[in-house]
Amino acid sequence: MRIFRNLRQALRGVASNKANTFLMTLGIIVGIGSLTVIVAIGEGTKAKVLDRISNLGFGPDSFSVHAGAGRLFFARSGATTSLSLQDVDDIRALPTVRLVIPRQRKSTRIIFKKEFTNTRVYGVTPEWQIARDWNIADGVFFNDQHMERKRRVIVLGATPAKKLFIGTDPIGKMVRVGDVFFQVIGLLEEKGLTESGYDPDDRTLIPLTTSISRLTHQTYLHSAKVMALSPALVKKTMEDVSLILRENHNLSPLADDDFRYVTPEGIMQWVTESAQALNRMLLLISTVSLLVGGIVIMNILLVSIRERVREIGIRRCFGARRSDITQQFLFESVFVALLGGILGTAIGLTISIIFQRFDLLPTKITWEPFALAFAFSTFIGLVFGIQPARKAAMLSPEESLR
Amino acid sequence: MSLIELRSISKTYKSAGLDVEVLKDVSLRIEEGEYVSIIGPSGAGKSTLMTIMGCLGLPTQGIYFLDGEEVGQVSDRELSRIRNEKIGFVFQAFHLLPGVKAIDNVMMPLLYSDKVPKDAKQRAETVLEKVGLGHRMGHTPGQLSGGEQQRVTIARSLINNPKILLADEPTGNLDSKNGVEIMKTFDQLNREGTTIILITHDQEVALHAQRILTIKDGQIESDQWNENFQKSQASPSGSGVE
Ligand SMILES: Nc1ncnc2c1ncn2[C@@H]1O[C@H](COP(=O)(O)OP(=O)(O)OP(=O)(O)O)[C@@H](O)[C@H]1O
């Protein structure tokens, strides 16, 4: 079959023009490789955020209110002294509210003998355990008595427990947080790393009262988690909370809120928006990288076209039809595109997996970039490889041999 | 009907906006089985004439009949078939595929036949041996000397057993020994019925032919029969006609 003969000629051409093949393949590899990595990072980041949400411990009946204006986890101003214990008491008094858990929070270093670790210390009320539905692996959670007496007791998450106590039982031991010693009374059950690498076990808990008097030395709260009596009451409760807080904080009707809500819906919406922004950026970067690859291919094809026109002329002198030339160059382009695509994909995947393995960046592999890159490189090959070849084939052999 | 018939052929090249008339009103008939050599000064238009006879380009004016068909009226596909089946070219500038082994260069025309003969490779080896290159089949043009490349182009022109052999300076780069060998091959082919048209600057080579055309300034200056031509000339055991 003529078409198979042309295919063989194409493969031979690819093999004998090693330098050109190499450079063109390289162009495609760069394009597809970077696209693969970039998209994998984008998808990985998105997956990580989604993963975080599901580990925040929000049921459908709960939301949290955070001190300071802004959105979600991002306070607009540094002054986050807007949420008070009084606010929490007033919210708790609402008829639609089941539980309110006020929280203080500090990232700090915990020390046991010569071991130390940096972790998050939360000052919370005993209801925290009920609200989060988090079991105790060993020891106990602190109770109302610990709260009342501002006892220096601490419950450790699995990660700090492992880092501080190597081969010893933590229960009953004294750990130092800042200048203050705390007695370990309980260990949280281990949840394990999430798929995206977030560590929910990297936390410790102390009574809120102790936190106020010993750790943060102030009564302002970081946030409060509110559980409504039922999911249907969440919206109404949030409206009431807004009214209470605005009144307590003496905000004029025109002033902005000095607090913000974190809800699963809010996070989802934010993730969607940031994913869109990320996608736009990725699209830009990958377009640039593909264009670079495309320009490389184009240049090589343009440089080699003189030589190729001569080759076309020679073949035509000895009986090649126009369609033979077109087929040969079509096969060549497709082959180079495939070769570059496969190698680029392999390299991109390798880099993505390395990022993942060594915890450099979250990555997730999807098929879209490959499809896009293949389509694009094939398109470039068609336009810049076959079009000039077809043009040369339209000449008489004498003209192409000049 | 003649195998080749040119009627008032003119060819004009445009270069740098200037029209250069390379062939001027050339008329010529060549019969099947003839052995023709074309001589003339450099730049006279010999290669251009061969280009037209080989259907590699169309004349600017005039009509060309090849084997009963008017070349200007034939489809490109049909022209490709004619070039493939009826004509063998030896180019002055070789025109070998760069980076491709000698044997594959020689086999290339067979790729474009309707059916590739089963013994394609063996045929290529045979013609390469015939031109004395049996030991260089795996070399690419870049690895061959000028004379060796020339012999590869001759082998390539013979691979498809063409009816017409158009050879532009086929011995230009060869030493006398190889030149003589090649001419013996041509003489033999002509005796077997191949029409040979040979461009040369070498008087001795020209005298192998039966008919000598002299081209000057794009026109046929003379068209002479070679008195000394004998079909049996190069082979004492030949049929000895005349
Ligand atoms: N493509 C072209 N464009 C412009 N002029 C051309 C072209 N091809 C050939 N010529 C001119 O036509 C003339 C005849 O060229 P041709 O190659 O036919 O000469 P020739 O008789 O084969 O010469 P030589 O013996 O040196 O090979 C030359 O003057 C050449 O410059």
Ligand SMILES: [Mg+2]
């Ligand atoms: Mg010439």
